[in-house]
Every structure is written in C-alpha cells, then in structure tokens.
Amino acid sequence: MPGKKTADARIIFEEEFSRQIRRTGWRVFTVGVPFLMLFFAFILPVLGDTFFSDNDGSADLAEAIGFIDHSDVTEDLEPIPGLIRIEDLADGRLALVDGDIKSLFVIPNDYVSTGEVDWYRKGSGLASEDSTGDAFHNVLRIAIADDALTDDQIARVISPASYTLFKVDELGQTDSSGSLQDEVAKAAPAFIFAMMLMMSIFVGSGSLLQSVTEEKENRMVEMLVTSTSPMSIMVGKVLGLGAAGLLQIAIWLTVAAISVPQISNQFSGLSSLSVEPDLIVLMIAFYFAGYFVFAALMASIGAASTSVREASQISAIVLVPAVIPIYASALIIPNPDGMLARVLTFFPLTSPTASILRIAGDTDRMYEVVLGLVVTAFAGMFLLWLSARVFRAGLLLYGQRMSIRSVWGALRQSG
Numbered sequence: 209m210p211g212k213k214t215a216d217a218r219i220i221f222e223e224e225f226s227r228q229i230r231r232t233g234w235r236v237f238t239v240g241v242p243f244l245m246l247f248f249a250f251i252l253p254v255l256g257d258t259f260f261s262d263n264d265g266s267a268d269l270a271e272a273i274g275f276i277d278h279s280d281v282t283e284d285l286e287p288i289p290g291l292i293r294i295e296d297l298a299d300g301r302l303a304l305v306d307g308d309i310k311s312l313f314v315i316p317n318d319y320v321s322t323g324e325v326d327w328y329r330k331g332s333g334l335a336s337e338d339s340t341g342d343a344f345h346n347v348l349r350i351a352i353a354d355d356a357l358t359d360d361q362i363a364r365v366i367s368p369a370s371y372t373l374f375k376v377d378e379l380g381q382t383d384s385s386g387s388l389q390d391e392v393a394k395a396a397p398a399f400i401f402a403m404m405l406m407m408s409i410f411v412g413s414g415s416l417l418q419s420v421t422e423e424k425e426n427r428m429v430e431m432l433v434t435s436t437s438p439m440s441i442m443v444g445k446v447l448g449l450g451a452a453g454l455l456q457i458a459i460w461l462t463v464a465a466i467s468v469p470q471i472s473n474q475f476s477g478l479s480s481l482s483v484e485p486d487l488i489v490l491m492i493a494f495y496f497a498g499y500f501v502f503a504a505l506m507a508s509i510g511a512a513s514t515s516v517r518e519a520s521q522i523s524a525i526v527l528v529p530a531v532i533p534i535y536a537s538a539l540i541i542p543n544p545d546g547m548l549a550r551v552l553t554f555f556p557l558t559s560p561t562a563s564i565l566r567i568a569g570d571t572d573r574m575y576e577v578v579l580g581l582v583v584t585a586f587a588g589m590f591l592l593w594l595s596a597r598v599f600r601a602g603l604l605l606y607g608q609r610m611s612i613r614s615v616w617g618a619l620r621q622s623g
Contacts, residue, residue, distance in 0.1 A: 216436035220444025221451070228415055228452035237411060238456045241404070242463035249467035273340050274300050274309035275347075279319040282351040291347060304328060311340040320352070398568030399537060401491050402561040404460055406530060408495065409560070412453035413502035414523070416445055420510030420599070421519045439596040446503045446592060450496065457495060461488065487567060490577070497581055498560035500588025502530070504595040511599040526557070533562040544569030553580035556587040 228234055274292045275282070282293075292309060294300040300312040312328040319325060325348070327341065505526050513519035533540060533552055540549045544566040550573075552562035559580045566577055 214440075216440040217444040217447070220436075220441055221448040224419065224445050224448025225451050227419075228412075228449050229455070231415070234411065234415070234452065234456070237407075238459055241407075241460055242467075245463050245467040249470035271310035271340055271343075272308065273311055273313065273344055273347075274303055275313040275315065275344065276300055277315045278317045279315050281315060281319060281348070285347075285351045288347065301328065304330060311344070313344050315348075398487060398564050399541070400464075401487065402534065402537075402564045402568075404457065405491060405495055405498065405564065406534065406561055408453045408456050408460075409499050409502050410527065410530075411456070412449045412499055413506040415452075416449050416503050417506035417510045417519055417523055419445060419449075420507050421513055437596075438600045439593070442504075442507055442592060442596045442599060446500065446507065450499050450503065453499060454492075454495065457492070487564070490567065490581070491564060493581055494560040494563060494584070497584040497588055498556075500592060501556045501584060502526070504588060504591030507595040508591070508598040511595065529555070529557040530561070533558050533565055537565050540565045541569040544571035545573050550576060553577060554583055556584045559584045 272290050272292060274294045276294050276297060277283070292303075294303065294312070297314065300309075300314075303309045304312050310329070314326040314328070316322070316324060316326070325344075329340070506523055509522050509526070510519050513522060536548060536552075539546070540552070540562060543549065549562060549566050549569075549571075552558040553566065553576055555562075563577045563580050567574075571577065
C-alpha cells in the first residue's frame with residue numbers, strides 16, 4: 209500500500225518538523241548565529257566609533273602619533289595630519305596620559321646608523337593591539353628617503369609590491385588567480401559555509417538520535433509500528449528534521465547575504481568577498497546528502513541503543529570523522545587536489561565539508577567533487593534503508609544491550 213505509507217510518512221514528517229522548530233535549543237541556535245552576524249556587521253562598528261574613536265580628525269593617520277626627533281632625520285618632512293612633533297619628552301608623556309596621542313616615538317641621535325627608536329604607549333603586551341608602530345614605520349621611510357627620489361619612487365619605498373598570484377597546473381600551464389586578498393575573499397565564504405553546514409547537520413541528526421531513543425525508551429515507538437512501517441517512520445523523521453535544518457540554513461544564508469558584505473568592508477583585503485551562486489547550490493546539495501548520511505547513522509544508533517546516554521556516547525564516535533576536514537582546512541585549501549583532500553571527498557562522513565573546502569581552494573577536479581556528492585547521496589539512501597531495518601531489529605531486542613552479532617541476527621529475523 210504505497211499510498212498509505214506515503215500518508216503515514218507525511219504525518220510523521222509534519223509532527224517531527226513541528227516538534228523540532230518548537231525546541232528551545234533549535235530556536236536559540238537558529239536565531240543566535242544570525243544575531244552574531246548582525247552584531248559584528250552593524251552594532252560593533254557603531255560601538256567602536258562611539259567609545260574608541262580618538263576624534264583627532266586626521267586624514268592620513270588613523271590615530272594621533274607624537275614624535276621627538278633628536279637626529280633631525282624628519283627636519284624636511286612635510287606636515288602629515290595626525291603626526292604631532294613634540295620637543296620635550298615630559299610633554300610627550302603627558303600628552304600620552306591625557307589621550308591626546310596614541311603613541312610617542314623618540315628618534316635618538318644615532319638613529320641612521322642603528323635604526324633604534326624608543327616607543328612609548330599606554331599598556332603593553334601582545335594583547336594590546338596597536339597599529340601606530342606600522343604607521344610611524346612608514347613615516348620614517350618617507351623621512352629617510354633621498355631628496356632625489358620621485359614621488360612614485362617614495363611610494364614604492366612605502367609600499368614595495370602588490371602581489372598577483374599565478375597558479376601552475378600539472379601541465380605547467382599558468383593562469384592569474386588574482387591578488388592574495390582575492391584568494392582570501394574567495395576562501396572565506398566556503399570555510400564559513402562549511403562550518404555552518406556541519407553545525408546544522410549535527411543539530412538535526414542529534415535531534416533525530418534523541419527522538420528515536422526517547423520514543424524507544426517510553427515505548428511510544430511500539431504504538432507507531434502497529435499503524436505504519438519502520439521505513440515510513442524513518443523517512444518521516446529524517447525528512448521532517450532535515451526540513452527544519454534546511455529552514456535553519458536558509459535563515460542563516462539570508463542574514464549572511466546582508467551582514468557578510470558589511471563585515472568584509474571593515475577588514476582590509478576582504479572588501480571583494482562575495483558568495484558565488486554555484487557555492488550556494490552545492491552547499492544545499494551537500495547538506496541534503498550529508499544530512500541523510502548522519503541522520504541515518506544516528507537513527508540506527510538510536511534504534512540499537514537501550515538509552516539516550518548510551519546512544520550519545522556511541523554517536524560521538526561517528527561525529528569525530530566529520531570535523532577532520534575543518535581541522536585539516538589549512539592543508540586542503542592550499543592543496544585542493546592533494547591526496548588527503550581527494551580521499552576525504554569520497555568518504556561520506558567527510559565529503560560535505562571536504563568538498564566545499566576544495567571548492568574554496570579552486571580545485572581543478574570539479575568532477576571529483578560532483579562524484580563525491582553522488583557517492584554521499586547513495587550512501588545516505590542506503591543507510592536510510594539500513595536504519596529502518598535496524599529500527600525493526602531493535603524492537604525484537606527491546607531491553608537487551610545490542611552487540612554487532614545480536615543486531616545482525618535481528619536484522620536477519622526482521623528481513
């Protein structure tokens with residue numbers, strides 16, 4: 209009776225979807241991630257301008273800098289807005305304490321021969337982020353430049369090179385990959401999406417694990433089996449929780465489309481950050497494929513376990529391989545066609561994130577990414593079928609601690 213099975217699966221789908229979106233954890237997670245994006249995009253910059261702006265009105269230097277020159281190397285230096293010449297060290301320290309300047313630099317008599325400069329500032333240590341050192345570094349470069357240098361030559365002294373990257377393939381052919389900033393801007397969205405993908409899959413499959421185990425513990429599942437088939441139950445649960453996860457991803461992507469460009473404009477080199485449409489399509493496709501794999505495994509673990517605690521302990525083993533590509537991203541993105549990246553592409557538990565990271569690295573073997581997607585999708589469908597069999601076997605072994613041998617025996621009996 210295919211029609212009845214479809215109707216039963218639809219009812220379970222609606223119930224699981226409704227139950228999932230009512231969970232406090234799902235709502236907090238779904239709203240919390242977009243809130244953080246909007247906070248970093250719009251609220252944090254306003255707070256920074258309000259509480260941390262020096263309001264010095266300088267055009268060339270982001271923060272006011274004071275300096276004392278005992279070497280006369282800056283004697284012919286043209287005035288630079290934000291750069292304040294100070295004659296006395298005591299006056300400089302007082303200006304530093306009063307907040308009139310961010311840093312004070314003292315150039316000694318023997319600066320040209322030694323290159324040593326004293327740097328005074330409020331606070332110290334690695335945690336005290338301060339860009340004035342780099343700014344004054346450029347000031348010294350301008351001051352020490354020979355008068356015979358042209359403006360263009362001085363500009364090159366200050367900023368020697370802007371690199372254009374060229375990628376060499378296995379045949380020795382080259383093509384321009386753009387600047388280093390372009391590479392970062394291209395990789396960043398894929399890495400962020402890979403993290404979002406794994407978080408959503410973990411939440412959805414974890415909820416499925418809890419749902420199956422709890423219903424088995426409270427005997428609710430026995431009532432369900434009397435009116436429908438294990439496959440209908442599994443399909444309804446997996447699709448219901450998967451739809452809730454997809455809704456979560458859709459909300460995140462919508463907010464990301466608004467906030468990510470704003471965030472990227474605040475960081476030098478990321479203003480060209482953009483999201484390619486094919487990346488979004490592949491992410492959704494890998495979400496479904498990866499979700500089916502994890503959901504089916506979690507459902508099988510839940511059906512084969514005697515308690516939620518036992519199921520959670522076993523599921524941790526399944527989740528470990530899933531985060532390997534994230535930890536190995538520093539190896540995968542620079543070398544997207546390396547052996548590690550290729551192997552992880554064809555392993556269903558690592559394929560979703562590994563494939564997205566390979567796209568971030570501009571892989572030349574896109575067909576492997578597509579093939580990895582196909583392998584993951586078929587693995588998910590097979591595991592879904594297997595989870596229904598394990599679910600039925602779990603009913604035959606209710607109350608017993610299930611081993612591989614007992615599960616195999618029950619599978620044969622339930623077949």
